[in-house]
Amino acid sequence: MKNILLKHGEIYTHDGILYNGDLFISDSKISEIGKDITKEDAEIIDLDGKKVVPGFIDIHIHGGVGYDVMDASYEALNSISLHLARHGVTSFCATTMTMDVQYISSALKNISDTMKKGTEGAQILGAYVEGPFISKEHKGAQNERHILEPDINIMNEFIEASDNSIKVVALAPEKDINGDFVKYVIQRNIRVSLGHTNATYEEMKNAVDHGASLAVHTFNGMRGFQHREPGALGEALLDDRIYGELICDFVHSHPASVKILIKIKGVEKIILISDAMLACGFGDGEYAFGGQKVIVDKGIARTENGSLAGSTLTLDKAVANITKLGIPLSEAIKMVSLNPAKAIGIDGRKGSIDIDKDADIVVLDNDLTVNMTIVNGKTVYKK
Template sequence: MNRTIFISNVTIVNYDQEFIGDLFIREGKIEQLGQDLQVEADIYLDGTSKNWIVMPGFIDMHIHGSAGFDMMDATEEALRGMARSLVKEGTTSYLPTTITQQVDAIEAALKNVGEFVNNEDEAEILGIHVEGPYISTKWAGAQPVGHITEPSIEQFRKWQKLSGNRIKQVTVAPEVAGGFEFVQAMSKEGIVVSIGHSDATSEEVEKAVHLGARQATHLYNQMRPFHHREPGIVGSVLMEERMQVEIIVDYIHSHTKAVNVAFRLKGAEGIILITDAMRAKGLAYGEYDLGGQTVHVTEKGAHLSSGALAGSILTMDQALRNMKQSTNCSLKELVSMSSTNAAKQLKLPHKGYIGEGFDADLVILDMELNIQKTICRGKIVFEN
């Protein structure tokens, strides 16, 4: 049974408002929001003199693993391990993300998520992000080249069925054979189509957007770069208002000035902060596995032996602190980039906002944006 929670005298921040007030939570939902609320609750959290900030819980749309676990392990234990570790960084919901791999490995991972039921002390799985195998061999990055294939609408529909209709996002290179047809078909089926690991020209990006593509996977990384005579994917998505861009703000995947360029051109409403983390997140430096490849994790990030970046070990709370440091953005803008934009992309009417009737997915932070408490669907699941 969910206990009632009363949070008082805190700075409540949404993408469109910021005020000092109170929150009353019952049965996993925000029941009352205001100032000087008079309610009785099982748990009282008083922010007086603590300078607490309350934001909607973070939504990570692109994450492979954490705490020694990977979505591709295709076990219940892996999904539980990830979900329990993510709440420590303020992530209350996420899309576990596949990697290019042999078909049976992808199918096992999809089926595993399809059968998974969240416990109440875990970050909630909102669906699946399929990254690869429908990508460009030229921009494979850490995606195993040997398993890259042309997009197949038929195969993808089979995968969607296997997953229990839980696939919400797909990363694709639209310029490869069958790519444009795939973009159009999947967009019509309500899936967020994200351009990534792609060599698309500016013109091809324009065509993909016309056919329904609405996102770019980890901006700047593994995509045709900007050139003044061929703006490529980078130039095109930065200028295209219909496109959201994922960014990994760890200062390894993107220079602080590159982050700032994106922020100035897209604004907070056009950016989605992601971690793209792999299983080494939260663990000691050393050697780990990603898609059957050895990844060397050091203070310089996660790399294959070839030197290619292999995901990150970034946490969402660190991504917020880095974004704030890079751009001097406001708290409201951070809410857009860490929660609201993802909720809108995924068409989740009850997430990404602190309002009456919304899911009580909340993160309480101090003034330096360090996590103090994480609340998932009305339950305190982490306390610092």
């Protein structure tokens, strides 16, 4: 793999912004950051002041460009990875849906197999299992026929099928009052994300006390806040032990609600996700998603009964949306890089521009559109 020297960029490092800076990539790692770096054995790319930021990490993504993680094929995941790279995503958790156990297991096996084979675009970090251990009351676009009670035996089937590559599993915490499921899962180094839930504030907090550490797409698919019963949302907002996922398309949550989330939790505890489904990058029309008919109109995906069904959002757009609310780009970037890396325990090698970390780099134009994406030191997209 050839070395790359990025010259004259606006580099967003973990410690601050380096203007007119250089970044040297060697052996798939970030090797040097500074000014006036010279290397004879490198491909030199003059960025002319473009922004250099850490690669985006999408921990909750179902599909794109006509493909779904549940397709359980290499072609599907590889195509999704290429699509994501065009929008600045350098790594992602392939996310499953609430379907029959055998279909989920098949998708998980394919995720593991694809990780071993490698993708041409964004790198797969592992799986995010969204369902079937959720509530019927807040199922959203998940298929109610396949919703199950939390079951360690079924979870073991998933873990075995995935060859231990599951990073996150979603749970409605009111179904695990004694915390046995949460405790078992986190012992297997899998994070528990609470959502699609009708839990009370106390039930939600109980799961966090047992080790749950994320909230599935905050505001959506959970019992809302009421001043006499703060609900699942109240706990998600209040508890600093929880990272709150956020779909920042201003459809799933009003801009004012996003501001409230930022004001209460702070940028350090928010993770921007796309929750994108197969229509992302494909346009309006009728699609099948999780075994159900979904209609996408003006970029908004809904089931026939009107429930939102994932999104057609990309993370570069999510970052741009956050900055429109007055959040500095340096802070917005944390929500798509360092925060998700910390949430799933990979911040030692990904999530920020630091020496010896993986060379997962995104170059942004001044309008925050993606100019170039580098994954593990390899250029996988160039405008």
